[in-house]
Amino acid sequence: MLLQQEPQLRELRIFDLHLGPWLEELKTGPVQVTAIQGDVTQAHEVAAAVAGAHVVIHTAGLVDVFGKTSPETIHEVNVQGTRNVIEACVQTGTRFLVYTSSMEVVGPNIKGQPFYRGNENTPYEAVHRHPYPCSKALAEQLVLEANGRKVLGGLPLVTCALRPTGIYGEGHQIMRDFYHQGLRLGGRLFRAIPASVEHGRVYVGNVAWMHVLVARELEHRAALMGGQVYFCYDNSPYKSYEDFNMEFLGPCGLRLVGTRPLLPYWLLLFLAALNVLLQWLLRPLLLYAPLLNPYTLAMANTTFTVSTDKARRHFGYEPLFSWEESRTRTIRWVQAVEGSAQ
Numbered sequence: 200m201l202l203q204q205e206p207q208l209r210e211l212r213i214f215d216l217h218l219g220p221w222l223e224e225l226k227t228g229p230v231q232v233t234a235i236q237g238d239v240t241q242a243h244e245v246a247a248a249v250a251g252a253h254v255v256i257h258t259a260g261l262v263d264v265f266g267k268t269s270p271e272t273i274h275e276v277n278v279q280g281t282r283n284v285i286e287a288c289v290q291t292g293t294r295f296l297v298y299t300s301s302m303e304v305v306g307p308n309i310k311g312q313p314f315y316r317g318n319e320n321t322p323y324e325a326v327h328r329h330p331y332p333c334s335k336a337l338a339e340q341l342v343l344e345a346n347g348r349k350v351l352g353g354l355p356l357v358t359c360a361l362r363p364t365g366i367y368g369e370g371h372q373i374m375r376d377f378y379h380q381g382l383r384l385g386g387r388l389f390r391a392i393p394a395s396v397e398h399g400r401v402y403v404g405n406v407a408w409m410h411v412l413v414a415r416e417l418e419h420r421a422a423l424m425g426g427q428v429y430f431c432y433d434n435s436p437y438k439s440y441e442d443f444n445m446e447f448l449g450p451c452g453l454r455l456v457g458t459r460p461l462l463p464y465w466l467l468l469f470l471a472a473l474n475v476l477l478q479w480l481l482r483p484l485l486l487y488a489p490l491l492n493p494y495t496l497a498m499a500n501t502t503f504t505v506s507t508d509k510a511r512r513h514f515g516y517e518p519l520f521s522w523e524e525s526r527t528r529t530i531r532w533v534q535a536v537e538g539s540a541q
């Protein structure tokens with residue numbers, strides 16, 4: 200997105216634990232693309248990568264709500280990693296920092312209270328217990344508190360945080376898992392969540408576009424945007440998690456069975472708890488990390504949708520991809536997954 204949309208771009212540095220072969224394709228244009236294999240938990244590696252950069256977009260993170268990694272590792276990557284990025288900016292004189300936060304910093308909370316088409320000012324009791332939202336909330340707080348700190352050279356650091364709702368689009372691993380699950384079940388998925396529970400979703404291209412706009416505008420609108428949070432949204436329809444996925448999986452041949460959940464909620468909760476027990480029992484032998492656990496069930500079963508225009512008012516954000524385009528691109532990607540699976 201930066202290469203396509205940012206005419207001022209002179210160099211793009213990509214810092215990641217895993218560098219994919221797709222990065223090579225980015226190196227064929229006029230802009231210098233530097234791929235750096237590194238770990239955000241290693242302060243010296245981060246500082247070396249950041250030195251001389253005008254803007255840092257910090258999106259690296261450990262996204263795990265399935266119990267694959269320990270809470271300590273999630274904290275180390277998401278919180279200490281963010282601390283390292285902030286310190287790298289301060290020490291090397293980089294003034295603009297954009298952080299990919301998450302809607303999870305707000306909710307759904309542990310009480311399962313609905314957040315219905317709320318905005319950045321909607322009151323909500325943000326209380327977390329799970330390591331992932333806890334880590335994102337702490338990291339976001341660090342980023343916002345760092346706004347105004349003096350960087351090398353004496354000028355103030357300008358920071359802001361973007362909070363995407365559930366991201367979908369090309370490369371969406373969970374969508375791929377649901378697709379394969381549906382194929383295994385003879386082209387069917389079974390409704391587990393009431394259709395009335397709305398879940399916020401945003402297309403990956405629009406998430407990237409919002410980051411580019413913020414990176415571009417942060418310098419000129421530092422007083423307005425510095426220390427601010429923005430929900431990251433687009434015109435994707437408000438639907439339940441499962442009905443939304445069917446927008447893509449339906450055209451790829453899957454069917455969602457049931458107009459109402461086929462299993463009662465208490466049974467799902469029991470199965471989710473059983474999965475936690477199995478995960479614990481099997482841990483010495485293998486990693487058992489199914490999609491269903493008490494946390495993911497609560498997430499999917501609690502309305503959380505945003506309706507805001509703060510990003511439009513502050514930096515002129517309009518989604519780059521319409522809903523129709525986002526849908527078409529995602530369907531094409533699932534179809535390609537299907538092709539590669541055969």
Ligand SMILES: NC(=O)C1=CN([C@@H]2O[C@H](COP(=O)(O)OP(=O)(O)OC[C@H]3O[C@@H](n4cnc5c(N)ncnc54)[C@H](O)[C@@H]3O)[C@@H](O)[C@H]2O)C=CC1
Binds near residue numbers: 215240259299335
């Ligand atoms: N997937 C979603 O629905 C949402 C994701 N987010 C946030 O967006 C960001 C990107 O998430 P996704 O693309 O979903 O996840 P992802 O796992 O696809 O991407 C995370 C990237 O961070 C890199 N990374 C992980 N640990 C690292 C380390 N120690 N050092 C350097 N790089 C490391 C990974 O290699 C990967 O390329 C994360 O910060 C996540 O918290 C926010 C809202 C929703």
Ligand SMILES: C[C@H](CCCC(C)(C)O)[C@H]1CC[C@H]2[C@@H]3[C@H](O)CC4=CC(=O)CC[C@]4(C)[C@H]3CC[C@]12C
Binds near residue numbers: 301303366373392440
């Ligand atoms: C995996 C969940 C759906 C399974 C439901 C079941 C087992 C009943 O079929 C996903 C439901 C909601 C998702 C999360 C949500 O979109 C918000 C997120 C934000 C992030 O920052 C990271 C990802 C995620 C936690 C996302 C993860 C999958 C769900 C829990």
